[in-house]
Amino acid sequence: MTGFAAAKGTDGGAYSWAWEIRSVNAKGLDLRLRVPDWIEGLEAGLRKRISAAVQRGNVTLSLRISRSEEAGTLAINAAQLSSVLEAMAEIEHEAMERGLSLAPANAADIVGLRGVLEPAKSDDDSAALLKILAKDFDAVLNSFIDMRAYEGRALHRVLLDQLTEIETLTAAAASAAKARAPEAAKALKVNLAAVMDNTEGADPARVAQELALLAVKSDVTEEIDRLTAHVDAARALLAQSGPVGRKLDFLTQEFNREANTLCSKAGAVELTRIGLDLKAVIDRLREQVQNME
Incomplete structure (x- = not known):
């Protein structure tokens, strides 16, 4: 999820600074920190705290520190x-x-060239400043997490609406499959007759296999049942409080697999149309899930 936070601070004397942290969507976690390297332990500590709070996203953190000219040599x-x-x-x-x-x-x-002459820094300065910055970063990180959480709540509503749409289309697919049952049964009988007319000298096991395949290709019950189960599973994941983005990402792949099979086995214009509508909604769902924590 996207997020942004910025803040300024000072130690009340020698140093002042400015934080900025932002994130954009990504499948994994990619941290990029631009912080002063003369403060020993600063980058490692910040990286550890961000990793504990964020599981997905390209996160960039920058810290600019200034020191007053009167503060030292x-x-x-x-x-x-x-x-x-x-x-x-x-x-x-x-x-x-x-x-x-x-x-x-x-x-x-x-x-006079940039970076050749700079404010002197002592080990005491670095250690004391590290403690102050670590404490100051709390508010910055909390503000960043709050913004991501706000976007997450909005995304949660979008995903629930899309799951409802998938559920509605799945019910429509079940009705369409039931309506085409007489025609499907008739077509199955014709195909079975064609197979039986050509069974002379054939391997009985092979004939039985072909008959089973014909029956399976005309039945979409399993696909509809699995789509219904996937909707329930997705809603259960969204009801959890922890990160579920990766699990939902996998589940959308299963959604898409069932929709593809439904289209290939449709055998009727209306059922094919519903299957294509399902694929369109599932694609939108998958795009949104990529943004989730």
């Missing part, structure tokens, strides 16, 4: 400085190969 980011110097050396080499002359860079130029 500045320090050189050694990794970023090394990357910058390597890039400068490569550029100068390429320029020399092309016969170009570059103006020399000074320390002020390099320090």
Whole structure:
């Protein structure tokens, strides 16, 4: 299910931050976190908490942290400085190969590049901030879950309506099958007679098998019974409080299987029409189930 939440916070002194978490539909759970890597244990903790609360969806979490200039001293980011110097050396080499002359860079130029000079961070800062952020994330995650739950309630009503539509069409299929019974019986007798007229010298077991197949192909009782059972099973799943999306996804495949068989065995225009209508509703049901937790 889709969801979104955003919030801002501060420790009342050196740091301020902004959270943003969002999700879109997916069959499984895919977490993508963009958080500062200098706070040890932050990403692992956030990933664990989201995984415990969410079972399906592409979830993206971002955290931007700012520190006031008055809050502390500045320090050189050694990794970023090394990357910058390597890039400068490569550029100068390429320029020399092309016969170009570059103006020399000074320390002020390099320090002014983004990420080379940044606020100094101590281990104490990181540990204290980790605790504050972990507590602050509670409200963000709860707001995110509430939005997903609101969408879930709306989706719940849609799915129940679709199951009612499937139930109505299944009952119509049962009536249509009953109405075509005399014609189906007549057709079965003709087919049976055709088989019996060509049984001379045939294997009795093979003849019995062909007769059984003819009878099975004209009877849709089992398909109708299974569709009815699937509707009951789906409603029972929707009545549960926990995640049921994967189970419903499997059940929609069974719905579709029975509808396909019903169409192939219809033998009458009206029953075929009902079978096609069933397939259309089941396809819509399956699309919605993909959005469920």
